[in-house]
Amino acid sequence: MGVLTKKVKGAEDILPADSYKWQFVEDVMKKEAESYGFKEIRTPVFEHTMLFNRSVGETTDVVQKEMYTFDTKGGESITLRPEGTAGAARAYLEHALYNNGLPVKAYYLLTCYRYEKAQAGRQREFHQFGMETYGAADAKADAEMICAASSIFERLGVKNIDLEINSIGCKNCRKDYTAALKNYFESHKSELCPTCLSRLDRNPMRILDCKNESCKNIAKDAPTVLGYICGDCREHFEKVKTFLDVADVEYKVNPTIVRGLDYYTKTVFEFVTDCIGAQSTVCGGGRYDGLIEELGGQPTPSLGFAMGIERLLMVLDAQGIEIPKPQTCDLYIASLGEEAEKKAFKFIKELRNASLAAEGDIVGRGLRAQMKYADKINAKFSMVIGDDDISANRASVKNMATGEKFEVPLDDGFFKEFIENYLENYQKSVSISI
RNA sequence: GUGGGUAUAGCUUAGUUGGUUAAAGCGCCAGUUUGUGGCACUGGAGACCGUCGGUUCGAAUCCGACUAUCCACCCCA
Numbered sequence: 001m002g003v004l005t006k007k008v009k010g011a012e013d014i015l016p017a018d019s020y021k022w023q024f025v026e027d028v029m030k031k032e033a034e035s036y037g038f039k040e041i042r043t044p045v046f047e048h049t050m051l052f053n054r055s056v057g058e059t060t061d062v063v064q065k066e067m068y069t070f071d072t073k074g075g076e077s078i079t080l081r082p083e084g085t086a087g088a089a090r091a092y093l094e095h096a097l098y099n100n101g102l103p104v105k106a107y108y109l110l111t112c113y114r115y116e117k118a119q120a121g122r123q124r125e126f127h128q129f130g131m132e133t134y135g136a137a138d139a140k141a142d143a144e145m146i147c148a149a150s151s152i153f154e155r156l157g158v159k160n161i162d163l164e165i166n167s168i169g170c171k172n173c174r175k176d177y178t179a180a181l182k183n184y185f186e187s188h189k190s191e192l193c194p195t196c197l198s199r200l201d202r203n204p205m206r207i208l209d210c211k212n213e214s215c216k217n218i219a220k221d222a223p224t225v226l227g228y229i230c231g232d233c234r235e236h237f238e239k240v241k242t243f244l245d246v247a248d249v250e251y252k253v254n255p256t257i258v259r260g261l262d263y264y265t266k267t268v269f270e271f272v273t274d275c276i277g278a279q280s281t282v283c284g285g286g287r288y289d290g291l292i293e294e295l296g297g298q299p300t301p302s303l304g305f306a307m308g309i310e311r312l313l314m315v316l317d318a319q320g321i322e323i324p325k326p327q328t329c330d331l332y333i334a335s336l337g338e339e340a341e342k343k344a345f346k347f348i349k350e351l352r353n354a355s356l357a358a359e360g361d362i363v364g365r366g367l368r369a370q371m372k373y374a375d376k377i378n379a380k381f382s383m384v385i386g387d388d389d390i391s392a393n394r395a396s397v398k399n400m401a402t403g404e405k406f407e408v409p410l411d412d413g414f415f416k417e418f419i420e421n422y423l424e425n426y427q428k429s430v431s432i433s434i
Numbered sequence: 435g436u437g438g439g440u441a442u443a444g445c446u447u448a449g450u451u452g453g454u455u456a457a458a459g460c461g462c463c464a465g466u467u468u469g470u471g472g473c474a475c476u477g478g479a480g481a482c483c484g485u486c487g488g489u490u491c492g493a494a495u496c497c498g499a500c501u502a503u504c505c506a507c508c509c510c511a
């Protein structure tokens with residue numbers, strides 16, 4: 001297969017046979033976000049490279065080795081977004097959204113780009129759903145954010161997904177903690193893996209996240225953040241937990257959760273599962289009180305999360321959760337004979353004008369094959385028009401699920417009879433619900 | 435960036451110690467006598483067996499390289 005018919009590594013096609021699954025989960029997400037008072041924000045796929053350097057963090061892996069960065073003909077450095085928070089924060093500042101009153105609540109559904117080695121649950125182009133709140137310092141905002149993520153899983157029927165939370169403190173207490181950690185790991189330097197050795201200077205908190213057995217062993221007895229965070233941060237964290245309890249959201253405190261993007265402060269959380277392979281984090285987020293200020297705005301306590309849609313779909317698949325297939329065709333009209341073909345074509349057009357989904361033969365098949373096609377596309381009703389029917393001014397409509405047949409007139413009375421007597425009853429009997 | 439696995443029709447796979455025109459199921463198309471789908475039956479299309487090279491009288495099968503893909507490390511959603 002040549003390069004012309006080969007997709008780029010790490011990219012995926014979402015095919016017609018599967019797109020309904022995406023539409024379904026996206027719809028659940030949108031509805032959920034909107035019920036929490038969030039409105040959609042859409043930002044460009046690319047931003048100035050500096051925006052990500054500044055917000056995601058110069059020392060992070062994402063910025064250092066995973067960004068799709070290029071120079072434009074005008075000499076600007078542009079980067080395809082590796083995540084959604086930076087662009088949303090930029091738009092918040094650029095358009096002074098705070099002037100509409102705080103808090104500002106926004107959600108997004110977008111593609112992200114990271115140049116990583118593709119594997120299960122990790123692609124170079126992937127989709128995220130995310131929610132962001134700006135200008136809310138209270139722990140209730142944290143709890144609300146976590147509730148929103150949690151209820152999306154709940155509505156989709158996801159089981160065995162664990163919420164893990166932690167607090168990594170504010171800028172001040174993190175300084176003390178980082179120093180204590182560094183001190184601790186210095187004394188175990190010889191037992192650390194090479195990667196962790198390099199982390200020791202840059203960002204010792206990441207050592208806690210290492211999967212290497214020896215490092216894990218040392219990390220086990222390392223001082224925990226929770227022992228170092230200041231009074232305010234501690235109080236904030238306690239309040240988050242209290243409100244999660246009030247909302248009946250189950251969680252586990254995991255002191256080793258360290259998010260990989262620099263902007264996080266205080267509350268951090270992840271939803272993890274063991275059913276989709278090594279990339280087990282389906283949703284991650286937290287508070288980023290310093291971000292807006294870092295980008296040049298007024299100090300604005302903010303928070304958010306992002307959910308990987310591919311990973312979420314993998315979870316649904318692994319847990320055997322079936323997404324209802326939409327029944328898209330209301331009426332398939334099969335036709336036999338020249339006059340009948342014209343009549344069918346006209347009817348189909350009129351049904352579509354009335355916003356119904358109608359189809360007919362467009363490849364020149366025989367009656368039997370037309371019926372097979374009607375069955376294949378899962379049409380609700382089918383109808384056969386022959387030249388005889390035109391002179392008789394009657395034709396039969398068939399309910400494809402039950403096989404029942406009904407006579408309908410072939411003139412203007414058709415629409416009234418078909419829509420009112422059959423289609424509406426059918427709709428009621430199936431009653432599609434989310 | 436480091437490892438490991440896999441590569442045969444659109445999909446899932448079979449192919450015996452190397453031996454003629456490379457199988458099957460699903461899917462697709464057409465038919466099974468007059469104008470009605472699902473079931474069943476019949477037939478058909480569809481594969482340079484990932485690529486290049488080597489061993490051999492002979493390679494889908496053995497060897498090598500490359501490429502693609504998958505999984506894991508790492509990182510993150």
